[in-house]
Amino acid sequence: MEAPRPGTHLPAGYAPQYPPAAFQGLPEHTGRPTLQTDYQSLQSGYPGPRAGHTVLTAGSEGYNATRLPTQNNQTIVLVNTQWMPAPPPLHNCPPGLEYLSQIDQILIHQQTELLEVLTGFETNNKFEIKNSLGQMVYLAVEDTDCCTRNCCEAARPFTLRILDNLGREVMTLERPLRCSSCCFPCCLQEIEIQAPPGVPVGYVTQTWHPCLPKLTLQNEKKQDVLKVVGPCVACTCCTDIDFEIKSLDEQSRIGKISKQWSGCVRETFTDSDNFGIQFPLDLDVKMKAVTLGACFLLDYMFFEGCE
Template sequence: MSGAVPTAPEQPADEMENQVKAPDPGPDNPPDYESHFVQAVLLPAGYPGGLPTRYYSPQQPSTFPLYQPTGGVHPIQYQPGKYSLPNQSAPITWMPGPALMPNCPPGLEYLAQLDNIHVLQHFEPLERMTGIETNNRYDIKNNLDQMVYIVTEDTDDFTRNSYRTLRPFVLRVTDCVGREIMTMQRPFRCTCCCFCCPSTRQELEVQCPPGVTIGFVAEHWNLCRAVYSIQNEKKENVMGVRGPCSTYGCGSDSVFEVLSLDGVSSVGSIIRKWNGLLSAMGDADHFDIHFPLDMNVKMKAVIFGACFLIDFMYFERSHHNVHQDRSRQ
């Protein structure tokens, strides 16, 4: 018939089923990734420098902490790639970001709410075995074992191994996102002259933010003990630090008292803790720093800096100069 509509020939049921099924994914058919995405970690608007690269960990790209200047309920956790060991899996717990404070240098808000901090130096076994000086590294923690800062020495190899404990150095203090919030600089002072000459006395400058001086730590000559002045940015004496007669006590802590300007009342302390065999043989010192909670935060930072000058002058050891240091003290 001329009006009939032609129809397709009937196909077996098994052939029709094969046409309905989707082909199996193979090497030429990659899986659909539209349902998978990576969330980018964003820092607050206006943050200088963008993403932190100093402690970037390629194994954990999404573990950057968010810097929370307005405070947070939960502690910040991340594992900085620069200091993590290959078998270290536990994340480092950071102190929650404090609220911004008026008349407080950025980054010192942490110190404003603390009256006690712990300075823990990293142990360097390669340095002990070879005698080659390496850059010192320190973890700064509060009483809850939360990380507050990381301190890293930035000194070239020649200077470190030529001048050893007398070397000039730069210490960079960074927070949880790798932002450098404080810099400490020790200039070189020649010790060839008479030890009571002012040009041989050690000094440390504290800057916060980097480039803006907030105070100094100045050594004073004393026949029996370590004596320092805590100074403001104008080099005016504000407080003093008085150490023990002997800083090489075996089996006991070494206490450096922070005194008022008149030298009568104690307002804080810097204590080098005795850690047994690690204190006797390894450069892995542990300091406790105490100061009043309501102390000016800039002076807290300068006392914090005095701890590192004391460490380099009295407790840093190397195979080449341990006897020289003992005779000098």
């Protein structure tokens, strides 16, 4: 039976085509390993804002002018932004990832930096992460120094901090420095996903292939769970580029990560990209977070320098 498209209702009698390690079942479900972390002790509050962050309270209808200072004392201002209502805490769910339990689609919009467009000087990237209704779920802010950004460019190591509407860091993505010009296994790209910061929940590693871009999504124990397979030519013009999320045997399609075409002007003069992610609604929130990390890794690997 052909796998249904993400976001559609499963036909009667259809069995999910992804491994138990990716399934978010009931608390007694034992098909996947779990973190030995006392999340209950964290449910009373997220990890506090990092140095320089200010805590803001959203408006009564979810609209506010949000100011989120970054590590280098720059302030991000989001005006008239509607944030997704905060869901209640979930059992065995890292605090801040409850939002992911309610969505099967993520939209990622990279903010355009005027200084970068006019001068070519690489600045810290910022991304708006939204649900299918256009409500803001998270804000992602890159935290790298000036020298690293402009010397290493797209191959640079980085720390990407995922913030909620109160400026609290709910996820941290860490990419180490790896050479991108050779095919030795030690130079394959990877990224670590932490939620909360300091607690790994999964990894994304590049799988060597002579033609196709391929990634492996792993859980916190570095056990393979899902695959991501892209087209032979990752940079194409005037069309969306789909990276399919598949089962480990690459026979079943689970979802996809799409690099969306943003128009000739934006694609030509900036490296600000838009992405869409689709996955099953019942996918484990940790694997949804890992899929989000895979999207950012693909952006830096194939599209960060495309301008």
